[in-house]
Amino acid sequence: MVMKTIKFLSTVMAVAIVAVATAVEKPKMNVVPLTSERAVVSIVNNKEAMFELSIVAKNGDLVYYKQSAKPLNTYQKVFDFSQLASGEYTMNLKVDDTRLSKEFEVAANGIFVGESKMRFDPYFAYANDVLKLSYLNFDGEFMTLNIYDDNGLIFQSKLGKEFNMVNGYDLSALAGGNYQVVLSSLNNEYTYSLVK
Secondary structure (H helix, E strand, O other): OOOEEEEOOHHHHHHHHHHHHHHOOOOEEEEEEOOOOEEEEEEEEEEEEOEEEEEEEOOOOEEEEEEOOOOEEEEEEEEEOOOOOOEEEEEEEEEOOEEEEEEEEEEOOEEEEEEEEEEEOOEEEEEOOEEEEEEEOOOOOOEEEEEEEOOEEEEEEEEEOOOEEEEEEEOOOOOOOEEEEEEEOOOOEEEEEEEO
16 A cells, blocks of 8 residues: 655644644652652642653663542652662653653662653644644654554654654545554654544
């Protein structure tokens, strides 16, 4: 099957993406060491929203996960890191389509907190047989777009490492059915389901 790629006007779409990114809620997460083994984590968001908080070890092991039971705009918890092995960790906060991560190190002489990184999930839309995708690739990762049907992979596009990814795909040649669109890199994966 041949699928046509539609390239949008980058300048116009870049302005639209920046406008959307600045309008998105920007949660704040502070990690403040209290002792050499304990730290308080505070989360503040301008509006109430569901959130997910996780701590991941450098080797990828998940050591903590919490999902809010109801929408909140503030959350605070004292963490005891005495049971964690010395090493590097990342605390991840997800609020709607915004992700905030903060690296920290647990050492014998204390907890050391790094800078925060904010990222935004990609935007997918499907209408009139056109799949639209926009993504701000802050980390400069090599991105790939795959489309799957019930039988497996039917389309792949290597998008590269561009910062501002704005693409459209003509899906008029596809038969009716359910499809999974996956935008992925070595470290991240985002999925979008569509029905044609």
